Every structure is written in structure tokens, then in C-alpha cells.
Amino acid sequence: MKQVGIEIPKVDVIEKALGEAKYGADLPFRGPLHLKVLRSPKPHAKIVRIEMDEALRVPGVEGVFTAKDIPGKNLVGTINKDQPILASGRVRYIGDPVALIAAKTEEVAEEAVKKLVVVYEDLPSVFHPEEALQPYAPLIHEKGNLLLEFHVIKGDVQRGFKEAEVIVEETYTTTWVDHAYLEPDAGISYLDEEGRITVVCPTQNVHYDQKEMASALSLPLDQVRVIQCATGGGFGGRLDITVQCLLALAVFHLKKPVKIIYSREEVFQVTSKRHPLRIRYKSGAKKDGTLTAVEVDILGDTGAYASYGATVAIRSAVHATGPYQVPNVKVRSRMVYTNNPWSGAMRGFGVPQMAFAHESQMDLLAQALKMDPIEIRLKNSLRVGSETATGQTLMASVGIGETLKKVKEWRDRGAISKNDSKKPFIKKGIGIGSMWYGIGNTGIANPSTAQMEIGPDGEIRLFTGVADIGQGSDTILLQIASEGIGISLKEIRLIRADTALTTDAGATSASRQTYISGNAILSAIKNLKQEAIKEASQLLNLDEKDLFFEEGKVKSRTCLTTSIPIKEVAKRCGKILKGEGRFDPETTRLDPETGQGAPYATYAFATHLAEVEVDTDTGKVKVNRVIASHDVGKAIHPMNVIGQIMGGGSHGDGICFNGRIRSGRDNLFRQLSHPDIKGYSRGHSYHC
Amino acid sequence: MIPPFDYKTPNTIEEAIELLWQAGGKAKIIAGGTDLVIGLRNGDLSPQFIVDITRIEDLRKIEEKNGMVSIGAAITHSEIASSSLVKKYGKVLSDAASEIGSPQIRNMGTIGGNIINASPAADTIPPLMVLNAMGRVVSKEGEREVPLDQLFKGPYETNLKPHELLVQITFQKLPPETKSSFVRLARRNAMAIARMNVAIILQIGKSRIEDVRIAVGSVTPTPQRMSEAETFLKGKLPDQRSLQKASLKVSEAMIKRSGIRASTAYKRPVVEALFMRAMRKALEG
Numbered sequence: 001m002k003q004v005g006i007e008i009p010k011v012d013v014i015e016k017a018l019g020e021a022k023y024g025a026d027l028p029f030r031g032p033l034h035l036k037v038l039r040s041p042k043p044h045a046k047i048v049r050i051e052m053d054e055a056l057r058v059p060g061v062e063g064v065f066t067a068k069d070i071p072g073k074n075l076v077g078t079i080n081k082d083q084p085i086l087a088s089g090r091v092r093y094i095g096d097p098v099a100l101i102a103a104k105t106e107e108v109a110e111e112a113v114k115k116l117v118v119v120y121e122d123l124p125s126v127f128h129p130e131e132a133l134q135p136y137a138p139l140i141h142e143k144g145n146l147l148l149e150f151h152v153i154k155g156d157v158q159r160g161f162k163e164a165e166v167i168v169e170e171t172y173t174t175t176w177v178d179h180a181y182l183e184p185d186a187g188i189s190y191l192d193e194e195g196r197i198t199v200v201c202p203t204q205n206v207h208y209d210q211k212e213m214a215s216a217l218s219l220p221l222d223q224v225r226v227i228q229c230a231t232g233g234g235f236g237g238r239l240d241i242t243v244q245c246l247l248a249l250a251v252f253h254l255k256k257p258v259k260i261i262y263s264r265e266e267v268f269q270v271t272s273k274r275h276p277l278r279i280r281y282k283s284g285a286k287k288d289g290t291l292t293a294v295e296v297d298i299l300g301d302t303g304a305y306a307s308y309g310a311t312v313a314i315r316s317a318v319h320a321t322g323p324y325q326v327p328n329v330k331v332r333s334r335m336v337y338t339n340n341p342w343s344g345a346m347r348g349f350g351v352p353q354m355a356f357a358h359e360s361q362m363d364l365l366a367q368a369l370k371m372d373p374i375e376i377r378l379k380n381s382l383r384v385g386s387e388t389a390t391g392q393t394l395m396a397s398v399g400i401g402e403t404l405k406k407v408k409e410w411r412d413r414g415a416i417s418k419n420d421s422k423k424p425f426i427k428k429g430i431g432i433g434s435m436w437y438g439i440g441n442t443g444i445a446n447p448s449t450a451q452m453e454i455g456p457d458g459e460i461r462l463f464t465g466v467a468d469i470g471q472g473s474d475t476i477l478l479q480i481a482s483e484g485i486g487i488s489l490k491e492i493r494l495i496r497a498d499t500a501l502t503t504d505a506g507a508t509s510a511s512r513q514t515y516i517s518g519n520a521i522l523s524a525i526k527n528l529k530q531e532a533i534k535e536a537s538q539l540l541n542l543d544e545k546d547l548f549f550e551e552g553k554v555k556s557r558t559c560l561t562t563s564i565p566i567k568e569v570a571k572r573c574g575k576i577l578k579g580e581g582r583f584d585p586e587t588t589r590l591d592p593e594t595g596q597g598a599p600y601a602t603y604a605f606a607t608h609l610a611e612v613e614v615d616t617d618t619g620k621v622k623v624n625r626v627i628a629s630h631d632v633g634k635a636i637h638p639m640n641v642i643g644q645i646m647g648g649g650s651h652g653d654g655i656c657f658n659g660r661i662r663s664g665r666d667n668l669f670r671q672l673s674h675p676d677i678k679g680y681s682r683g684h685s686y687h688c
Numbered sequence: 689m690i691p692p693f694d695y696k697t698p699n700t701i702e703e704a705i706e707l708l709w710q711a712g713g714k715a716k717i718i719a720g721g722t723d724l725v726i727g728l729r730n731g732d733l734s735p736q737f738i739v740d741i742t743r744i745e746d747l748r749k750i751e752e753k754n755g756m757v758s759i760g761a762a763i764t765h766s767e768i769a770s771s772s773l774v775k776k777y778g779k780v781l782s783d784a785a786s787e788i789g790s791p792q793i794r795n796m797g798t799i800g801g802n803i804i805n806a807s808p809a810a811d812t813i814p815p816l817m818v819l820n821a822m823g824r825v826v827s828k829e830g831e832r833e834v835p836l837d838q839l840f841k842g843p844y845e846t847n848l849k850p851h852e853l854l855v856q857i858t859f860q861k862l863p864p865e866t867k868s869s870f871v872r873l874a875r876r877n878a879m880a881i882a883r884m885n886v887a888i889i890l891q892i893g894k895s896r897i898e899d900v901r902i903a904v905g906s907v908t909p910t911p912q913r914m915s916e917a918e919t920f921l922k923g924k925l926p927d928q929r930s931l932q933k934a935s936l937k938v939s940e941a942m943i944k945r946s947g948i949r950a951s952t953a954y955k956r957p958v959v960e961a962l963f964m965r966a967m968r969k970a971l972e973g
Contacts, residue, residue: 425961617961618873619954658876 003483004636010475011494012230012468021230024186024202024243025261032188033062035250035260036109038099038116039270040091043339044125044138047089050099051117058115060108063254065100070249072218076241078208080306082141083342085216085245091120092140093304093339095269102250102258129278129301129336140304140337147302148310152317152331152389152595160293160328164284168364172281172357177274177659179346183232184267189247190257196500197224199247202231203497204238204467205507210499212241213248221499224248228497234469235651236345237271239509240307272344273661275312275335276301279357285365289376293328296320296357300335300343300350307344309335314442316350317595321389322358323400323436323605324380329389331595341661345509347651351437359433373432374408377607382436390590392598399631400434400605406629407432407609415627416611425617428624434607438600440512440585447584448505448513448520452481452528454577458567460485460492465505466517467497472640473513479636480518484525485566486551511604514636516583524581532566535573540564606630608649623653690728697740701826704741705853709828711737713850718742719762720796722789723805747800747855750774758858761800765812766791768799777861780868780887781815787872788812789880800854803839806846806910807881813911814887814903815870819859827852840910866891869969871962882906884959886966890926897921902963904938907955908945914938917963931967935960 015021022028052064067074067088074088075081087098099116103109124138131137132145139145161167187201197217203209206226213224226244243260250258262270280297298316302309317333362380366373381400387393411430419428440446451463462481468474474494482489495501505517529549536554537544546557554569556562570577585601609627614620628645635641696715698704708715715737718724727733741747747762750771757777759768768774769786788794788802788811802812803823813836821836825848836857839846848854862868867890874880884906891899900921905911917937924930939956949955 617965618958620873 003479003489005634005638007639008475008479008489008637010472010637010640011478011489012474016230023183023230023232024188024200025184027186027188027200027229027259029188029190029257029259032190032257032259033102033104033250033254034106034109035246035258036101036103036106036113037097037246037266038101038113038118039266040087040094040096040098040120042091042120042122043094043127044123044140045091045120046123047087047091047098048119048121051119052099054117055101055112055115058103058108058112060104061101061112062104062256063102063250064112064116065102065249065253066098069253070216071252073215076212076216076245077306078239078308078345079310080147083241083305083307085241085249090123093341095266095341096304097246097270100246100250102254106261125339127338127340129299129334129338132336132338133334140339145337147306147335147337148313149332149334150314150317150595151333151593152320152329154326154330154389154391154594154596155293155328157293157295157328157330161282161284161295163286163292165287166365166368167282167284168361168368169280169282170357170360170364172279172360173276174274174279174353174356174655175276175659176341176343176661177346177655178268178661179233179235179237179271180268181233181235181237184262184264185238185242185271186259186261187229187243187247188257188259189251191251191255192225192500196222197248197251198227199225199244200227200229201243201247202234202238202469203228203242203244204231204234204236204469204509206467206497206499206502207465207504208239208507209241209244213245216245217248217252225498225500227499228467231467231469234467234508235347236308236349236509238469239345239507240272242271268661269341272307272346273303273341274346274655274659275309275343275350275353277316277350277353279354281357281361283361283365285369285376287369289365289369289371289379291324291326291380294321294326294330294358294361296331296333298331298333298354300333301338301340302335303338303340303342305342306337307342308349309343311345311442312343312350314590314595315438316354318390318438318442318590318599319351319354319436320358322355322362323382323434324358324362324377325382325386326380326389331389347648348437349510351435352652352655355433355435362434363432374404374411377432377434378404378408381434382605389595390599391596394603397602397631397633398605400436400607403605403607403629403631404434407607407627410627411609417624425615426613427616428611428613431610431612432607433610435605437511437604439515439602439604440510440587440600441506443587443590443597443599445584445587446506446510446512446516447582448517449503450505450517450520450524450581451503452485452521452524452579452581454528454532454566454570456570456574456576458571460487460567462492462494462496462521463502464494464496464517464521465499465502466513467508469508471508471513471644472637473508473517475640476514476636477517477521480521481525484522485528486549486553487566515602516585518636519583520581522581523583524579526579527581528577528579531577531579532569535577536564536569539569539572604631608652621657691734693735694737695740696737697743699743699745701744701746701853701855704739704744705827705851707737707739708851708853711739711851715739715850717804717853719798719801720764722793722797723801723807741800741853752777752861755861756858757861758856759799760856761803761854762798763800765794765797765799765802768812769794778815778819778859779862780818780870780889781812783868783870784811784815784872784885784887787870799857803836803857804846804848804854806840806844808843808908808910809882809885809906810911811872811882811885811905814885814905816857816859817903817911817913818868818887818889818901819862820901821857821859823854824856824858825852826855837913843909862889863891867970867973869966869973871966871969873958873962884955884962886959886962888966888970890967890970892926892971895925897924897926902938904942904959904963907942907959912941912945914941916941926967926971931964934967935963938963
């Protein structure tokens with residue numbers, strides 16, 4: 001039964017199209033208490049005292065909580081735990097949470113927040129990473145303002161630049177971008193039927209949330225539970241803790257159901273952002289375009305807290321060369337604390353920022369050498385057998401060359417429109433950009449687990465901790481499971497992203513779930529089949545070796561008419577047939593000095609060609625068309641892959657033209673801009 | 689959180705002006721609320737009363753009388769954009785109304801609100817200026833007619849007293865052979881405030897420019913008529929040379945009124961280009 005590679009509706013599409021899906025803010029809950037957060041108006045200050053008497057006197061207020069009320073560890077963070085759930089003695093950015101209020105209504109909570117008095121003592125603040133590294137700079141965290149310094153060193157760049165006949169050197173800077181998911185961060189919390197503190201909210205990783213909640217409340221893991229609700233986008237912004245610990249803390253103290261909905265302003269102010277990077281980039285090439293060396297210096301602004309700062313520092317260094325073979329590489333990457341809004345995971349962990357730099361460099365080299373920008377990329381592109389900057393030899397699935405060739409065909413066929421003689425002020429041009437991206441976490445274990453079972457009642461169940469945040473993993477994982485067993489997708493019940501019912505699948509991030517959790521499910525199926533064969537051999541009185549599994553049935557090799565459906569096996573033996581699955585891609589740890597190693601088991605590659613027009617009278621720039629060529633491997637759900645590519649394309653358009661957050665000392669958000677709806681257009685896809 | 693206020697819904701102009709008179713400056717008028725509600729949420733405004741004028745029938749009419757078109761202050765941008773009367777006798781205004789913000793804003797925002805908010809970037813003001821529009825203002829003290837270009841004191845500031853109500857905007861019907869255009873430049877195509885907008889009305893007789901009216905918005909403290917360029921163009925052939933000379937007069941006037949700013953290096957050539965584009969569009973149209 002073919003389930004993989006076909007166009008089927010996503011399993012959640014009907015309820016979402018009809019508006020029936022329940023997102024965080026929709027969650028039906030009778031009479032919960034409402035939570036509101038008092039946030040710091042200061043970028044860096046000591047909290048001298050918090051006066052809460054007046055707030056407590058507001059009728060309807062049920063509790064005011066500060067750092068003192070957190071029984072466990074008041075620090076969270078995916079890698080470095082340095083971010084307080086409620087500020088403890090000190091605030092480090094405008095928006096840092098200081099106190100939490102629970103009240104009968106949202107209005108009362110808001111009123112009570114205004115009655116809280118916080119006496120601050122200003123501390124000197126710092127807003128630029130360069131300044132933050134100066135010896136006189138105020139310390140944002142006690143260990144210093146440098147979060148991480150990471151190097152990738154291969155060959156000898158000095159020799160490489162000596163061999164070069166042309167060298168180009170430039171500095172590139174990028175700024176904050178917000179994920180701007182449509183759904184505000186929101187959630188509910190209550191004590192479930194077993195008395196566990198249960199949080200239901202949009203998230204990209206329920207098992208991470210659970211650990212942070214347990215640590216904050218000093219409770220065993222099984223005393224807290226996280227259930228992911230329908231999630232209206234993530235893009236990395238929901239990898240960090242948002243509302244989870246606040247909700248759990250209130251229920252811990254009040255033992256009553258609570259609800260929180262961030263205001264739109266709050267979402268923009270207090271969730272993570274794309275890391276601004278300053279990238280100094282020097283590239284050398286021979287006359288024929290062959291790269292001889294690159295030297296890159298990256299300085300990133302992680303803002304007030306680490307979040308994924310370390311990941312971005314390492315990933316940006318590892319991907320600094322772009323999808324090209326470079327014999328001599330020297331990269332230094334530093335991530336620095338400032339009093340700016342905190343940066344975190346945002347679609348690509350720094351890799352898109354690097355693509356802006358390495359692709360601009362390739363264009364400058366092509367210009368200097370009078371070469372075709374596609375040819376120079378093709379000449380240097382990674383291929384099977386190539387060694388990356390970290391010394392990893394790529395053994396398979398290196399499609400960058402193919403994506404370049406496809407784009408070249410489109411261009412040479414004249415797919416790009418000509419200038420319009422009636423509008424001489426409109427000038428058209430094309431741009432080329434290539435990328436690569438390592439799948440999964442960088443040089444560390446990042447396993448996923450899954451279970452498949454069949455009950456004596458014949459129900460087939462898939463258990464996965466994977467959070468579907470709109471990217472379509474529910475459908476894709478069901479497709480993999482149904483094809484793996486050989487039954488129809490509708491016959492499988494999916495139980496997902498609930499810490500009480502499923503096991504850790506890791507985060508929905510780094511393009512990892514289809515690959516890693518998909519393989520974990522395949523491993524579960526393999527074990528389930530073995531289990532079925534074992535049971536069937538007893539039922540049929542045949543040797544296990546004589547039995548095999550095909551199309552949802554256990555069959556005999558010798559007796560062709562003997563075949564028993566897997567559901568039948570479970571029914572007849574009267575027990576649950578179970579298959580445990582686990583998958584962890586093979587990676588090696590990167591050397592701490594040289595960054596050498598094999599950080600990812602596999603990489604993704606792509607090339608885009610954009611037709612852009614400029615109104616030379618007004619300076620207005622418009623992207624007319626993007627031809628996107630991706631090495632996707634086998635598309636499990638082709639429509640979904642196309643949707644992902646188009647969404648990514650629009651995101652890229654936003655980064656170029658509209659995505660912008662201005663941060664200021666006095667007012668965090670001066671301006672926030674995103675592509676408008678007219679900026680999004682429908683695309684067409686072509687299978688090559 | 690929006691601070692509490694009394695919400696009044698008068699059904700007639702008389703009731704409305706009575707309420708405004710009694711409020712003694714502590715009232716704000718709401719029609720579409722697209723600007724007012726933002727001010728309330730920001731905490732910039734905390735009125736004691738809000739007077740909703742959308743139930744006053746007399747403010748909800750577009751009429752033609754004695755060679756004049758009159759538009760009630762509570763008429764929305766969408767209604768103007770789809771009015772055949774406005775399209776026929778003042779197309780420059782319906783063109784502008786159809787490009788404001790987004791469908792949601794056009795369905796809520798009103799012409800009266802757009803004028804009274806007095807944003808330098810208001811999209812309906814340059815067209816109304818070239819239409820030589822008049823505002824009818826009433827209050828307990830009586831009634832007055834104000835030419836639109838005399839209504840503004842500065843950015844977001846009008847000459848209206850707190851107890852006065854703008855009830856109607858009127859302009860003379862344009863002869864059928866009139867040419868006009870409206871062009872706007874914004875960072876995005878929708879949901880964005882204009883960075884520059886130009887409205888033009890043009891009468892050509894015997895291939896020469898008989899009458900031209902030019903108004904530019906967003907680049908001066910209040911939208912402005914470009915009288916130097918208008919005077920220069922009158923009687924001239926609408927050829928490239930004259931238009932270019934006129935475009936320099938437009939940018940000079942802009943700098944005279946706004947001074948040299950950091951953005952001038954961009955705005956000077958662009959206001960010239962946008963004026964040229966608007967003229968060409970009008971001539972072709």
C-alpha cells in the first residue's frame with residue numbers, strides 16, 4: 001500500500017480550515033483564573049524591592065508571585081540555563097518578567113499589575129556586542145559577556161590566500177527578525193485527574209517544557225505534564241519556554257485552573273528573535289574561480305539571555321563556507337550578551353545570516369573574475385566525496401550541483417522577463433543564492449523515540465512526542481507508519497506530544513522530525529513486526545524463520561496460502577503487540593579547538609533564482625518571481641514540501657525587505673515590519 | 689487597558705453638537721475609530737466622553753446639488769471608492785480612497801476622520817485639496833465653511849475647536865473632460881502609511897495647460913498645494929521640458945516648507961519623479 005510520496009490531505013486540514021482547531025487562546029476552560037505579568041521597563045537594573053500590598057487588595061486578585069515563590073531552580077534555557085522565570089534581584093532587558101498576578105478576570109489582573117510598585121536601581125547597560133566585549137563594559141551575567149567563542153580551522157588560510165589570484169573582503173550585518181507567528185503565546189494549566197500539574201499550550205517540544213517545569217517547581221518529572229495544543233506556527237520561537245513555567249507556578253500555589261494569553265505587544269517584546277550577526281568575510285579564489293581560502297569572523301548578539309546563542313555561534317561557523325569546497329578555512333565565531341531583547345532559534349539557527357554573506361562573496365568573486373555567478377558556484381560546489389570545512393567527507397545525497405544546474409536551465413531558457421520599454425524607469429535583474437543546512441542538532445546526540453502498538457481490540461496506535469506546529473509532521477509520520485506496516489493511514493490512531501502518553505522525540509526544529517522521528521517510527525515498526533511474527537509462529541505453529549511480514553500481514557514462506565493480518569494476531573493472542581523505536585543520527589562531536597568533526601548525518605541543499613525589479617525613480621524594489629530548486633530527497637508529502645519551500649521563500653523576502661525590529665534604550669519597539677498579505681503570492685511547482 | 693468613558697450615540701447633528709458643547713473639551717468624536725482607538729490603547733487619549741457620530745443620517749450621505757458634490761463626514765473610504773457620483777465628478781478622490789490601508793481600514797475609516805486626524809500622510813487630503821474642497825463645520829456657536837487647506841495648523845492639528853463638528857465636505861463637480869491622477873508610494877503595498885502621495889487635476893485646452901492643481905502629501909508638515917509649479921505650468925504645453933521644470937519647483941517648495949533633512953537626499957529626486965509620474969498618468973488618463 002503506497003502512502004509515501006502521494007498527495008493526500010493533511011490529517012488536520014479540515015478542522016483547521018473550518019476554524020475548529022483549538023489553539024492556545026481558544027482553549028475552552030470554565031472559570032479559570034487569568035494571569036498577567038509585570039515586566040521590566042528598564043534594560044538593566046537592580047530590583048531594590050517590590051511592593052505588592054496595593055495589588056493584593058484589588059478585589060478578585062488571588063495571588064501575586066515573584067522569584068521568591070519559585071520552589072526550585074529559577075533558571076531556564078535550552079543549552080545554558082541563565083534565564084529567570086521571574087527576575088531575581090535584577091532585570092536585564094525591557095520586558096524581563098518581574099511578577100505574576102492571578103486574578104478572577106483579565107481586567108482585574110491588568111489593574112492589579114498597575115498597582116504593583118517596583119523600585120529599581122539603574123545599572124549601566126550595553127547594547128552593542130563590540131562594546132559588551134570591552135574591558136570596561138558592564139557585566140550582564142557574572143561569568144562575563146562572552147557566551148561562547150568557537151573556531152573552525154582547516155588547512156592554512158595564509159597559504160590559501162597566497163595561492164589566490166583574487167581576494168574579496170566585506171563586512172555583512174543582519175538584524176533582529178521576529179517569528180511573527182499568527183497565534184499569540186497562550187495556554188491553560190490545571191491539575192489533571194491524577195493530580196499532575198498539566199499545561200496545555202502551543203510548543204515545539206513538550207518534553208523539554210516538562211523538564212523545565214519540574215526543575216522550577218522541584219517536582220519529579222511525572223508530577224508535571226505538558227500537552228501540546230494546535231499550534232499556529234513556531235519557526236523556533238516556541239523552542240524556548242514562553243508561558244509554561246508561569247502557568248505551572250500559579251497552579252502549584254493556587255491549585256486552581258489558570259489561563260494566560262500574551263498580548264500581541266507582549267509576544268513581540270518578550271519572545272526570542274533572530275540573532276543579529278556581524279560577519280567579516282574574506283574569500284580568495286584562483287583565476288578559474290576555484291576557492292583557495294575563506295576567513296570569517298562572526299560576532300553575534302544574543303541579547304540578555306543565552307537561549308540558542310551557543311547553537312547559532314557554532315552552526316554559523318560550521319556553515320560559514322556555504323555549500324562549497326574550500327581547502328583552507330579559518331572561522332572565529334563569538335556570541336555576546338547585551339541588554340537587547342534576547343535572541344533565540346529562528347528558522348535556521350544563524351545559517352540564513354551566513355548565506356547572505358557567503359553568497360554575496362560568491363557574487364563579488366564572480367564579478368571580479370568576470371565569471372557567470374552560477375558557473376563559479378558550480379565549480380566550487382560540494383559533491384559526493386567532498387570534504388566540508390569541518391573535515392567531514394560527504395558520502396551521499398549532495399544535491400547542490402543539481403539544484404544549480406536546474407536553475408541554470410531555467411535562466412538559459414529565458415524564464416526571466418525582459419525590461420518593459422514602456423516603463424524605462426523599471427530595471428530588472430536576477431540574483432542567485434545557494435544554501436546548505438545540516439539536519440538535526442550539531443555534533444551531539446539528538447535521538448527520537450516512538451512506539452507502535454496493536455491492541456487485542458485491533459486498534460493500531462502510533463505514539464510520538466513530536467509536536468506538529470503546522471509543518472505537517474502528524475501527516476508525514478502517519479504516512480511513514482502506514483506504509484511501514486502496510487495498512488491504510490486511517491487505520492492508525494495518532495497519540496502525540498503529551499508527556500504523559502508519549503516519550504521524548506526531541507524538538508520540532510533543525511529540519512529533524514521527518515528524518516529522525518520518521519526513522520524512530522520505522523525502528524518501532526521493525527520491532528512490532530518481529531513481535532507479530534513471534535506471536536504468529538505460536539498461533540500458527542510454524543517456525544519464526546518461516547514467517548515474514550508483508551502488507552499488514554504475517555505470511556509463510558513455505559505455505560503460500562497461510563497469511564494472518566497483524567490485527568488478527570493481536571486479537572487471537574489477546575495482548576498488546578508493541579514495538580519500541582529509537583533513532584539517533586550518527587554524528588561526531590566537534591573538536592573544541594578546531595571545530596573538526598562530522599556534526600550532521602546529512603545535509604539539505606538548495607538554490608534560488610530571483611527576478612527582482614527596481615523602480616529607479618522611487619527606489620522601490622519588488623521580487624517578481626523566485627525559481628526555487630531544492631534537493632529534498634524523496635518527498636514524503638510533496639504538497640507539504642512545496643508549501644514549506646514557498647513559506648521559506650516568503651520568509652526570505654521578509655528578511656530582505658521588511659523584517660525589522662528597532663530596539664531602543666527607552667522603547668523596545670519603535671517599529672516592527674513584516675511582509676503584508678499582498679506581498680505573499682501563490683507559487684507554481686514543477687517536478688524535475 | 690482603555691480607561692473608562694461615557695459612550696454617546698446621538699441621532700442628529702443637533703444632539704451631537706449639544707453633547708460636544710456640554711462636554712467642554714472632554715469629548716472625542718468617533719466614527720470609524722481607526723486612529724482614535726489606537727490613541728486610546730496607547731494611553732495618549734483619555735476622554736471622558738466618546739461621541740459616536742455614525743448614527744447621524746445626515747453624515748452618511750453622498751449627494752449632488754447645485755453643481756456641487758457633498759460627502760457626509762461619516763462616509764467610509766470604501767463607500768467613496770465605490771460611489772459612482774464621486775467617480776464621475778471627482779475621480780482623484782475615489783482613486784485615493786481605494787488605495788488607503790487595507791479593506792478593513794477602508795471599511796471602517798471615514799473621510800471626516802481622515803481629515804480631522806490631520807496626518808501629514810493622509811491619503812484623502814491631497815485629492816480634496818486639488819478639488820478645492822470646503823469643510824462645513826457646525827457647533828452651538830453656529831456654522832462655518834472652511835477651505836480644506838486652511839483647516840490644518842500642523843501635523844495632527846486642525847483649527848477646529850473641541851466642540852465643533854465637521855459634518856460635510858463639498859467640492860465643485862469637475863467638467864467631464866478633466867484629467868486627474870493620484871499616486872502614492874509606501875514601504876509595502878497594503879497596510880502601510882504613505883511615504884509620499886501626489887494628487888493632480890488637469891484641464892487641457894487647445895493642447896495647452898489651462899488649469900492645473902497639484903497637492904503633495906507626507907513630505908511636508910501638512911499636505912500642501914504646489915502653487916509655484918501650478919503657476920509655472922499654466923498656459924504651457926505639457927511637454928517633457930515644462931514638466932521637468934515644474935518638478936523642480938515641486939521639490940523646491942517641499943524643501944522650503946520642510947527644510948533640509950536627513951531624508952532630503954532621497955525625497956528630492958523621488959518627489960520629482962512621483963510628480964512626473966502623476967502628470968503622465970493624468971495626461972494619459
